[in-house]
Amino acid sequence: xxxxKLLNTEVRVINVGLRAFAQDLESRKSPVVHVDWSxxxxxxxxxxxxxxxxxx
Amino acid sequence: xTDIASRIEAANREAHRRMLGADPVLVDVMLxxxxxxxxxxxxxxxxxxxxxxxxxxGPMRSAVxxxxxxxxxxxxxxxxxxxxxxxxxxxxxxHHYDGVGPMTGITTPGVAVLVxxxxxxxxxxxxxxxxxxxxVMRFGGNDQEVRxxxxxxxxxxxxxxxxxxxxxxxxxxxxxxxxGLTMGDEMHMRNAACTGLILxxxxxxxxxxxxxxxxxxxxxxxxxxxxxxxxxxxxxxxxAAPAHxxxxxxxxxxxxxxxxxxxxxxxxxxxxWFTGPAQMARGLLFxxxxxxxxxxxxGDSCITETVGLGGCAMAAxxxxxxxxxxxxxxxxxxxTRSMSEITVGPNPEWTMPTMAMAGVxxxxxxxxxxxxxILPVINTAITNRQxxxxxxxxxxxxPPLECFQQALMRFAEVHGAL
Numbered sequence: 001x002x003x004x005k006l007l008n009t010e011v012r013v014i015n016v017g018l019r020a021f022a023q024d025l026e027s028r029k030s031p032v033v034h035v036d037w038s039x040x041x042x043x044x045x046x047x048x049x050x051x052x053x054x055x056x
Numbered sequence: 057x058t059d060i061a062s063r064i065e066a067a068n069r070e071a072h073r074r075m076l077g078a079d080p081v082l083v084d085v086m087l088x089x090x091x092x093x094x095x096x097x098x099x100x101x102x103x104x105x106x107x108x109x110x111x112x113x114g115p116m117r118s119a120v121x122x123x124x125x126x127x128x129x130x131x132x133x134x135x136x137x138x139x140x141x142x143x144x145x146x147x148x149x150x151h152h153y154d155g156v157g158p159m160t161g162i163t164t165p166g167v168a169v170l171v172x173x174x175x176x177x178x179x180x181x182x183x184x185x186x187x188x189x190x191x192v193m194r195f196g197g198n199d200q201e202v203r204x205x206x207x208x209x210x211x212x213x214x215x216x217x218x219x220x221x222x223x224x225x226x227x228x229x230x231x232x233x234x235x236g237l238t239m240g241d242e243m244h245m246r247n248a249a250c251t252g253l254i255l256x257x258x259x260x261x262x263x264x265x266x267x268x269x270x271x272x273x274x275x276x277x278x279x280x281x282x283x284x285x286x287x288x289x290x291x292x293x294x295x296a297a298p299a300h301x302x303x304x305x306x307x308x309x310x311x312x313x314x315x316x317x318x319x320x321x322x323x324x325x326x327x328x329w330f331t332g333p334a335q336m337a338r339g340l341l342f343x344x345x346x347x348x349x350x351x352x353x354x355g356d357s358c359i360t361e362t363v364g365l366g367g368c369a370m371a372a373x374x375x376x377x378x379x380x381x382x383x384x385x386x387x388x389x390x391x392t393r394s395m396s397e398i399t400v401g402p403n404p405e406w407t408m409p410t411m412a413m414a415g416v417x418x419x420x421x422x423x424x425x426x427x428x429x430i431l432p433v434i435n436t437a438i439t440n441r442q443x444x445x446x447x448x449x450x451x452x453x454x455p456p457l458e459c460f461q462q463a464l465m466r467f468a469e470v471h472g473a474l
């Protein structure tokens with residue numbers, strides 16, 4: 001079964017967002033690439049259309 | 057890209073070019089009254105944005121009182137507080153007079169100031185001489201010991217260093233700071249390397265112009281790893297000033313705090329300050345102190361971050377990362393990388409060995425701060441809220457977001473973008 005194959009092969013992870021999940025995997029020597037990402041900040045939502053006009 | 061966006065991009069590139077094109081040279085040490093043009097009589101310059109006596113924090117009030125006695129505007133500290141509270145002196149930010157000062161930043165006509173000349177643009181900037189650690193005016197110290205030291209700096213040390221500098225035509229700072237960055241300084245909370253370098257530059261000339269006082273003067277410099285901070289601050293102000301006043305530029309040209317408010321100014325919005333409450337730094341406290349002992353963020357020293365040093369260059373300084381409680385070197389590299397996301401570009405002449413000689417991220421763009429939600433990172437000392445008790449720790453602090461929100465709204469009003 002595909003699930004068995006997945007569980008029996010090395011897990012390689014791309015972690016997006018919270019760093020702690022990547023750190024847990026690193027501590028277990030599991031390969032992981034962390035992507036430092038967070039949702040758009042409140043300021044960018046509040047000033048979104050103005051920031052768009054100003055070029056960012 | 058909209059028309060206004062194109063104008064902003066061009067203006068920000070010009071602001072960045074001016075910061076990178078600066079040629080700051082430490083040229084003199086003078087009395088503030090002789091160095092600072094148009095300083096009005098009975099004026100006390102202070103750190104941060106404008107503030108009244110009533111809203112000043114304890115260390116700043118205490119330093120003001122000491123300064124009034126030092127200047128002879130009051131006979132004792134009690135009278136000084138009465139004079140200050142009754143409008144007997146004028147309060148203005150250092151930044152209104154091309155100056156900066158660490159912590160309380162108190163500057164009055166009779167104190168000595170370092171003079172840095174930006175020879176690429178012809179402007180000058182000023183900063184008081186670092187007094188050392190402990191009971192000093194920048195932490196709110198105001199007793200006889202503090203005033204005697206200020207008198208020695210103004211009457212003996214300053215004139216000797218000024219003569220040494222004039223004798224050799226000044227000390228160029230751009231290359232010296234580049235060396236300091238490769239030796240582990242970030243020029244805000246670590247200045248050990250550059251203090252050593254400037255001592256080496258000055259020692260021979262000092263020996264020749266002031267042999268009688270040489271021992272005390274050399275000990276005064278070498279005994280204080282932060283001696284260079286004030287030179288770095290005057291340098292940074294001299295670098296930032298030409299980038300101010302460029303229409304359409306959304307680059308921050310001033311960041312400063314007075315212990316009550318944090319304030320910023322933008323290149324294209326004139327002299328307006330955008331302020332929010334000064335924050336408490338997060339970091340490591342010396343043994344025996346708690347967070348309750350700390351004063352909110354204070355001082356003009358984040359002019360270093362304004363030109364790409366300090367927190368922006370944290371990756372250059374493995375030693376400072378632990379000192380300010382910011383974690384490991386990898387975290388420092390993370391801080392510097394995050395500053396790349398809110399700045400116009402790197403400074404290829406100020407590079408960091410830990411980042412494959414990448415240039416320090418320079419010229420904070422208020423648009424990028426608001427679009428990413430990433431606030432500038434400032435390395436800072438934490439001062440005791442009890443005046444004159446000195447530093448109680450070190451940490452990192454961010455400006456309040458509202459400064460940047462106000463600045464963007466003002467920018468949009470001024471440039472018809474609302």
